[in-house]
Amino acid sequence: MAAPNPMSCRWCGIDQRPHAQQWKKPVGWHKWEQPTQQQIKDRMHARRTERTRS
Template sequence: MINPNGCRWCGIEQRGHAIQYGPPGRHTWTQPTQQQIKDRMLARRAERET
């Protein structure tokens, strides 16, 4: 499950993120957009309900 406040690109929490490789290539932790946070929270809620 992805943390709602995880990296914009890969979802990993800021603490312990370091440098990762993902869709935008090599990246450091980047704050997620407000829409990403909302979508992740809704997905987490839906997963708990099923």
């Protein structure tokens, strides 16, 4: 499974434009929310790792 876009939703990993309202435990129904700086960093690292393994 591919790592989410670094700027995708903080809670569910869906990009902002197609997000609308989503359900995800434990947060429940939510709108897109900006990820934390740590999430952005972790997602960038995961995507880089995926590219180097391919």
